[in-house]
Amino acid sequence: MAFVVTENCQRCRFTDCVDVCPVDCFHAGEDMLYIDPEECIDCGACVPECPVEAIYDEAQLPDDMQKWVEINAEKAKSLPVINESGEPLPTAEARKKELGF
Ligand code: SF4
Ligand code: SF4
Numbered sequence: 816m817a818f819v820v821t822e823n824c825q826r827c828r829f830t831d832c833v834d835v836c837p838v839d840c841f842h843a844g845e846d847m848l849y850i851d852p853e854e855c856i857d858c859g860a861c862v863p864e865c866p867v868e869a870i871y872d873e874a875q876l877p878d879d880m881q882k883w884v885e886i887n888a889e890k891a892k893s894l895p896v897i898n899e900s901g902e903p904l905p906t907a908e909a910r911k912k913e914l915g916f
Pocket of ligand 2: 837841850855856857858862
């Protein structure tokens with residue numbers, strides 16, 4: 816089991832989650848982040864940090880989001896590790912509003 820980043824992170828990438836992660840399990844794609852399930856130690860520290868509630872415990876992932884388990888595992892293999900927060904994408908604030916946060 817691991818934690819999983821889902822679609823709310825797309826076009827957002829606030830990266831608040833990255834600073835609290837005790838291990839290097841976040842990987843940065845162009846429009847969102849992914850968690851490497853091999854590295855994640857299931858601490859849950861990242862969940863309350865995400866302003867758009869994009870991160871789930873795999874065990875509590877809703878049925879319509881199950882695809883993200885595989886996507887996180889696959890994407891994390893090839894994308895670079897990100898372990899410091901950076902500038903959110905320019906679309907982040909608009910996306911956050913659109914999502915109702
Ligand atoms: S804080 Fe949430 S939206 Fe931002 S990068 Fe992390 S998972 Fe994505
Ligand atoms: S659950 Fe913990 S180890 Fe896993 S991604 Fe979140 S902060 Fe990192």
